[in-house]
Amino acid sequence: MPTWTPHRILFRDDEIAQISINLGYSLIGSTPSHMLILGLPGTGKTATVLFVINKLKEKIRAENIEDVLISYTISGRTSYSTLVELASDIDIYLPTRGYSFKEAWKKFKEEIRDKIFIAVIDEIDLLILNGGRDILYYLSRTPKMSIIGISNILNVLDLIKDPRVRSSFSPQILVFNKYNAEQLRGILEDRVKEAFYSGVVEEGAIALSSALSAQRGGDARFALDLMLKAGEKAVIEGKDKIDESLIYDVVDDVETLHVKRAIEKLPLAHRYLLSIIAANQGLSPSEIYEIYNRNAPSPLTRRRLSSFLSELELFGIIRIERRGRGRGRGIEYSVFLTEPQLKRMLEDISLS
Ligand SMILES: Nc1ncnc2c1ncn2[C@@H]1O[C@H](COP(=O)(O)OP(=O)(O)OP(=O)(O)O)[C@@H](O)[C@H]1O
Ligand SMILES: [Mg+2]
Incomplete structure (x- = not known):
């Protein structure tokens, strides 16, 4: 099974060393740098990071180190749910509802006190796509906290639109090359x-x-x-x-x-957009915009829609063809699915 944890990680010695050196600073009382681990799907990012943090946790236990906390989670759909998961991984239980993010954060900080806190957020692109900036903002601004983000979107940093997050989260980047x-x-x-x-x-x-x-x-x-x-x-x-x-x-x-x-991992709006593109290959963004807002449960602005389109292009699911219409007459855009068999698949995926 893909979820089984291998006893050893092959061909990733350099990556293991780099992550270990950074996280290892916590053992001597320094806060590790923020880190962003990037690489295409299946390049061993999750397996490698879990391998390193398990070793680190073993050491922390063996040496009775009390002021370092490490938590791992796959990003939730919101800042709030991601914080709840990160907290529960270190046995801090926040209420799952009834609080604002700020209130939950305050409670969380009281529990952490002045320990070093390492937050490993896997598939961090999902959090960013769903607009979860609060947690990145707070984690990156708080002294003695460090974010280890993992993503298979190579330019995930471009997805961060919030200037406050952009300025406080400038991670060390580690790229996992694909296996031959x-x-x-x-x-x-x-x-x-x-x-x-x-x-x-x-x-x-x-x-x-x-x-x-x-x-x-x-x-x-x-x-x-x-x-x-x-x-x-x-x-x-x-x-x-x-x-x-x-x-x-x-x-x-x-x-x-x-x-x-x-x-299936994409947010609802993106999936909805995909179903429109699948049913009508070669549409222009304005045509898509019209169909979307005629039928979607909640309408979008042109700007949001066009950023969704570029995100889907980034994911490699759609292809946007750009053709000049002749001198001075601008460019014409048409949107296609990258793989014809995607159409059949999209029909099977429910939009709820
Ligand atoms: N170097 C390796 N040695 C042993 N097993 C590996 C190695 N790299 C990957 N694997 C195994 O391959 C599978 C996929 O790896 P992993 O889940 O770490 O990929 P990933 O980079 O996190 O991908 P994604 O971006 O899709 O989450 C896992 O079952 C993992 O145990
Ligand atoms: Mg992974």
């Missing part, structure tokens, strides 16, 4: 040893999965999912070997699963 086929093969071999009886998975199946995943942006999760689905299919069909043909059989399903996951 050779590295994916190493990761897969390691995992296959844990997950299957020996001799079940053929060499060729591992090589093929690594090559396919390397083509798909060096995504280790894709490689692991191929192996998982092939394993499931082998069980259903009563086969006792996983070979190349089984991998080929599951590629389409795994592909669909991955795009679906990416879309």
Whole structure:
């Protein structure tokens, strides 16, 4: 399963060292720098960071260090819910409703007192897209607090529109490069040893999965999912070997699963926008604007809509074609889905 924590992290020694050095300052009473960990999906960001913070927590426990707190959460949809999650990870229980963010923050700060607090916020782009600036603002402004953000949107900082947050959150940036086929093969071999009886998975199946995943942006999760689905299919069909043909059989399903996951994470307005684009390929932004506001539960300004469009383009889900209309007559924009099979998928995803 992709959620299983590996015993060791391969090919990320430099990244582990950089994160450890920064977080390690907390052990000598200094506050770590804010950090932003970036990289395409499945490049091992979450696995690596969890690996480092688990080691750090072990050390903190072993040495009875009392003035360092580390908390990890996947970003919530709001500042409030993200704060509640960060707090509960260190056994501080804030009420989930009835408070304003400021009140909850005040209560949280009283509990932390003057300890060093490291907030690891995974998938931080979701928080930013949903307008969760309060928590970033407060965390980045408070002495002895440090934000470790993780995102697979490489220019996630561009999504931060609030000038107050922009000026107080200037993190150290660490980029995880994508894995090549050779590295994916190493990761897969390691995992296959844990997950299957020996001799079940053929060499060729591992090589093929690594090559396919390397083509798909060096995504280790894709490689692991191929192996998982092939394993499931082998069980259903009563086969006792996983070979190349089984991998080929599951590629389409795994592909669909991955795009679906990416879309389901988007905020409602973005998904709504996508459903309009899917139904009408090649529309101009003004046409989309009209359809959106004719039907959507809450209307948007042109500006918001155009920033949503650029965000979707950033995610790689849509493609905006720009064509000159001839001298002095401006540019014409048309919006398309990047992959034709997205259309079918979008029809399956509920808009609630
Ligand atoms: N270097 C590695 N060694 C061992 N396993 C790895 C390594 N890199 C990734 N994995 C495994 O691959 C899967 C995906 O990795 P991970 O969840 O860390 O990716 P990510 O960069 O956080 O992706 P996303 O941006 O989509 O959240 C996980 O199951 C993880 O355990
Ligand atoms: Mg992750």
